Amino acid sequence: MTNTITAAVHTLGCKVNQCDGEALISKLQKAGISIQKFDQKSDIYIINTCTVTHTSDKKSLQMIRRARKFNPSAFIAVCGCLPNSLNETPDKITIAGADFIFDTRKPELLLDKLSEIYQPPAATLPVTSIPTRTRAFIKIQDGCDRYCTYCIVPYVRGPIQSRPLSDILEEAKKHIKNGALEIVITGIQVASYGYDTGCVRLPELIKHLVELEPKRLRLSSIDPWAVDDAFLSVVDNSPTLCSHFHLSLQSGSDKTLANMNRRYTTKDYAKAANKLKNLRSNVALTTDIIVGFPGETDEDFKESLHFAEDMGFSKIHVFEYSQRAGTQAATFPNQVPSQVKSARGEEMRALAKKLEQIFMNKQIGTNMPVLFETKTNPNTWQGHTENYCTVQVQGTDMAGTIQKVKITGISGNSLIGQY
Secondary structure (H helix, E strand, O other): OOOOOEEEEEEOOOHHHHHHHHHHHHHHHHOOOEEOOOOOOOOEEEEEEOOOOHHHHHHHHHHHHHHHHHOOOOEEEEEEOHHHOOOOOHHHHHHOOOOEEOOOOOHHHHHHHHHHHOOOOHHHOOOOOOOOOOEEEEEEEEOOOOOOOOOOHHHHHOOOEEOOHHHHHHHHHHHHHOOOOEEEEEEOOHHHOOOOOOOOOHHHHHHHHHHOOOOEEEEOOEOHHHOOHHHHHHHHOOOOEOOEEEEOOEOOOHHHHHHHOOOOOHHHHHHHHHHHHHHOOOOEEEEEEEEOOOOOOHHHHHHHHHHHHHHOOOEEEEEEOOOOOOOHHHHOOOOOOHHHHHHHHHHHHHHHHHHHHHHHHHHOOOEEEEEEEEEEEOOEEEEEEOOOOEEEEEOOOOOOEEEEEEEEEEEOOEEEEEO
């Protein structure tokens, strides 16, 4: 093959999958493969799949079929969580149109396969440069050992595997040097960092990252049990750590939490949330809530609804429970009817919208630094505050900058500001 080999990568699912996908793209680029958009005709298509719900499975398989339509003769590789799902087999993925299945965390398997297919080997081809991003995600660990009864992730991701501190710091240094203004710490279970090695834990890691002086440092989802004295001390002494904590809840009913095997109570959760609020006056607490979990009664749902309102979340991601083969909850009795789950989802989302508006109203009149990333129209730029509110401002080119903005109003789900 005389021309540069082209590849398109499509990643579904969580931020960890996004990190894995970006790492894979970097490996491909270093091997001399040119990366382009997924809807373009490419020599290679790679689908980094998600399997957290049945809908995720369907979307993953659809993307495999779509890639085959884009180029019937392309080499299609599949990685991510779907191949490891207990209720999926490689045969089903192959039938959908895939030629090769590999572990995203072992990109060398794909590179070895590509070297067999393409002559000369991809490693001899010209390298494509990697674009600089204002927000960089760093995966600090993989795997989970909590085994929540609704979740397939521990089965497909395996046990906790913490990255060495030196590797994380080196990656952070490169991102900062390349112009990243915000570093986001992510993982399957961020709070468990270091539990498998017995060495540095999450609070110490945050401290080391803060010492590198990024403009911003943000955490992805953490569990309430992570909010201990060591964590609170680091939060209190880390000015660049964003005042936004995604504190995973899942339910505001103690009975449901126990059935989910979440290993904390609403009292434990409220204690952690309130400690964070006491440290940061304008902190944003976001969360996930599942409605319609097996055995959830109307009373249980109302408890969850009232607890969420009491917590005053700035944003709630609401999910109707979906049975997942291979998990304990899929076999539980008293499965909630679909129409009941839908009704509860609508009610919880209505509350989420109300709480978001309350939080946004509190921001009006404040002066806040905003990291601008995208242009929404010829005269408007969009970015995020450090407590993760979306802000739109009219002005000249502000991409990749942090500007002090006065919040003057609200438009839909965004704040409006002037600078």
